[in-house]
């Protein structure tokens with residue numbers, strides 16, 4: 001079995017505000033391993049599939065409009081032994097991202113530091129290992145991840 005992965009996406013506001021480097025840098029500096037990365041124009045089909053669990057929510061049309069409003073940067077991160085509260089990179093990445101509502105996100109998190117509104121919360125992170133796999137397959141349409149040997153792991157974990 002392969003390591004747990006999470007799909008992280010810089011939303012159109014993050015791209016337009018010039019936060020791509022800042023956001024990537026936070027995961028990179030934490031010690032996660034980048035295994036996929038792409039800038040892309042989103043299609044309605046992919047956006048709706050990505051957020052299918054929310055399709056009955058009143059904010060769904062606005063959410064899809066937001067995600068379609070400009071290019072996004074999608075990436076996949078592996079945790080390299082990171083475990084937080086018994087779970088891997090998915091949970092740890094969401095800790096770095098912060099609460100859905102940026103006004104409730106702690107300072108030091110991406111949303112807590114860089115965003116002010118739920119409807120412009122700059123970044124997405126998978127909410128389960130299953131969704132990490134599902135979203136990676138969806139956004140990278142079966143291209144999978146790049147297998148490479150990162151040499152930092154023994155410097156991150158005992």
Ligand code: DAT
Pocket residue numbers: 054059063099100118119121123124125127
């Ligand atoms: P998250 O992005 O933290 O995983 P989610 O999966 O519950 O949050 O919702 C996906 C996105 O939908 C979220 O980033 C912003 C939008 N959203 C969620 N709840 C909302 C609400 N109550 N009003 C407006 N937009 C909302």
Ligand code: MG
Pocket residue numbers: 125126127
């Ligand atoms: Mg979510």
